Amino acid sequence: MAMNIRHLISLADYSKEEILELVKLGEKIYNSPKDYAKSCEGKIMATLFFEPSTRTKFSFESAMLRLGGNVLGFSDANTSSVKKGESVADTIRCISYYADIAVMRHPKEGTPKLASMYSEIPIINAGDGGHLHPTQTLTDLLTIHTYKGGLENHVIGLCGDLKYGRTVHSLIKTMARFNTKKFVLISPEELTLPESLKRYLKDNYDVKIKEVRYIEEAIEELDILYMTRIQKERFFNEEDYLKLKNTYILDNDKIRNGKKDMIIMHPLPRVNEISYEVDSDKRAIYFKQAKMGVYVRMALITKLLEVE
Template sequence: MNNHKIRHLIEPEDFTLEELNEVVALGKKMYEAPAEYKRACEGKILATLFYEPSTRTRFSFETAMLRLGGSIIGFSDANTSSVSKGESIADTIRCMSAYADIAVMRHPKEGAPKLASHYASIPIINGGDGGHQHPTQTLTDLLTIKMYKETIEGHTVAFCGDLKFGRTVHSLIRTLARYNTKKFILISPEELTLPDTLKRSLKQDFDVELQEARYIEDVISEIDILYMTRIQKERFFNEADYARLKDSYLLNQSKLSHAKKDMIVMHPLPRVNEIAYDVDDDPRGVYFKQAELGVYARMALITKLLGVDVSC
């Protein structure tokens, strides 16, 4: 690699607000003129190390690198790698550092990508670690908000569903608080509320207003951005608890009829039973566009971490 200082993205707070804005702005440029960046990472290799299933995150990273002119190596099932033989994360990442220029890791254990970064000589990107963080989804979400609401600041944002284990929520809510969002509405079953430690830190660090609600229809008229999440079966130890809660919240046209005309509905996907199909044709439902924008957010991130000059 060149003399560019190695940076990692393990959680959104690894980047300053100025850096986040740079990535969002570049992602927007790449979305508007993708052909201008088709050779930006020519000769570079991305390693995708997915110890946990993924569709959008893995494929959007692979698409991002290919659209930048780079190449890909990696695995989508740890059982097809030497991990199945007991190889440690430290040893895996030492080897990957010799084979690739940058790596993205998804892992079911919280802190695994951070551990990998201590042994890496290439940039490491956290592609999601347990119920902890998902910083590249946050970049995708920021780009989506910028595209649809023009500004990231000043909105009333509601999070609905699994707020206890939802790593996308944990990453995004603190980031939006850094952007001076003053009011969040938290809609969830009592068993899946936002962790108390996170609520305390939001109030202490950012002085935000947190309004808790049990039903979407009670608060939908107040919301500018509604961020839906699924009830995550893989985070439950008790099958009965999952079965009892999995259909708790369903957004449909009937509920949307009480929402603002310019509200947007976001979702990191996959959806299960939380957004009815009759919402798909509503212009406020932007979740599939959000998934598309993830490619461009990740293109921008890859070039930033590799220190590639993309000034056009």
């Protein structure tokens, strides 16, 4: 087992300073990408997607290619032969010879962590079941840093499914470390933030928490509105779902009283939780957010490969 290699399995393993360093490097690359166009020349990234996620895979591959590196990988364990019964430990040991860094998405929680214990190359967790997806959070942080001028002292509204949403939990835990002023939790009663997470925040941080049912109740004070999808499967009956769904679809009406410099974020893909009319509002930056994902991944790759 290789002991001196740095991986990214969870942001909890990274100090506040390290996270900020990644975000700032991401911004630097965003501002002068040409300076990094050959940083990873001769390096190979393996994208090991044991379940498909085209967007995340493309974002990583684009990041590596824009750094002058190369990519090999698979997008679905079914069209690969990795299901022959080989252990994750064996698989990753061999991948270590084919590539210089590996990105792993796996339906089973903890698999990227396990892989990192046997790998001779850096492993990046690109999502393990409903558990962690740290590069989505890094993407959100770079977006906030770029479009709000910094990570500290914001009033952050989080809207939608706060109970099951992996993205939201990770964002809350990470932003709490950066002196967030207030979290405004906007969700139906069925999908509120887990008590354990609220308790964790209260015990560890000096952050205000406010819970409301409707966007309109809190829109005026928000610096950031982070939207997420409400999935039909979360409800006992169709009727409840339909009733609630419309309450949480963002439209021009609901953001009318928002601050002029508020930003509206969404991890994408969206289905119908944000009306298309909102897209042309200057505060809607969810597509720019997707763009930021490439740059923060470029920063992460250069750091882990120690080419920066």
